[in-house]
Amino acid sequence: MYTMKTRSNLEIKSMHLMIITCGAAMALAALSVATILTVNAQNTSSTWKSSFDLDACNFASSGANTYFILEPGYKLIFENEEGQETGQLQLVITVLNKTKIVNGTETRVVEERESENGELVEVSRNYFAVCRPSNDVYYFGEEVDNYEDGEIVSHEGAWLAGTDDARAGIIMPGRVQVGFKHYQEVAPGIAEDRAEIISVNDTLDTPAGAFTNVLKTEETNPLKPDEIEFKYYAPGVGLIQDETLQLVNYTSSKSE
Numbered sequence: 001m002y003t004m005k006t007r008s009n010l011e012i013k014s015m016h017l018m019i020i021t022c023g024a025a026m027a028l029a030a031l032s033v034a035t036i037l038t039v040n041a042q043n044t045s046s047t048w049k050s051s052f053d054l055d056a057c058n059f060a061s062s063g064a065n066t067y068f069i070l071e072p073g074y075k076l077i078f079e080n081e082e083g084q085e086t087g088q089l090q091l092v093i094t095v096l097n098k099t100k101i102v103n104g105t106e107t108r109v110v111e112e113r114e115s116e117n118g119e120l121v122e123v124s125r126n127y128f129a130v131c132r133p134s135n136d137v138y139y140f141g142e143e144v145d146n147y148e149d150g151e152i153v154s155h156e157g158a159w160l161a162g163t164d165d166a167r168a169g170i171i172m173p174g175r176v177q178v179g180f181k182h183y184q185e186v187a188p189g190i191a192e193d194r195a196e197i198i199s200v201n202d203t204l205d206t207p208a209g210a211f212t213n214v215l216k217t218e219e220t221n222p223l224k225p226d227e228i229e230f231k232y233y234a235p236g237v238g239l240i241q242d243e244t245l246q247l248v249n250y251t252s253s254k255s256e
Contacts, residue, residue, distance in 0.1 A: 048194055050183040054105075054138070054168060057131035061099045061108040065135040067215050067233040068172035070108050070128055072097040074252060076238065078245040079207075087117045091245050102127050102140040103162030120147050127160075128171060135174025139184050141166065142191075159187035166190070172233070176200055176215055184219075195219045195231075204232050206240050208247040214240070 078091040091114050098109040107127035114122040127140040141160035145152045161168040166187035185191035195217040202214035211234035219229040232241040240247040
């Protein structure tokens, strides 16, 4: 009888141990799920970086980082391939010898002139500044003139940091990392372009030459959810392809 009683106690203890073990396992599993959900929630809430510590910056209106040049006189010329249904497109980007104070910061004026079949369709003056010491290049807004038949018909897309809740965004980080997602424009309801770094080791042939270690970005805009654009940047040069527009020539400020 003693042996049978002993075995019963052992069985009861074993059952208790199993219950405790199972309970601990279930608690651990629940904790793991909760942790995963918490991490996912954090990732979701911080997917796109839209808030930047500008107070930590010592801004300069001239300078450069690896993929973005902000030196007066620097020029990039882009064209699309012949035979495309959109017609002959040309984009000329010029870093002007002009500055503008935007929201208390001296910015560099970069002019973009877009034409189709030789007819001017848009002129924009974009405002950038380099943050020291990070070398992030910030975008403070743009003034836009849209043309039809040689006449200005609208200023759609214009925005300035400090006006109507608009804030500066990062056009190109000083330290690039695949997967980094950031807002380039933070003008609610007006301009909300954002970019994700897809790769940093692409190769690309353009009419201006062959480039390696090319940075590729995917640009989206929550105001236009169906649109996706890809851009490519070369070290020491900057933008070399914007969708169908490829770099055909570029001129450094030193040679002008």
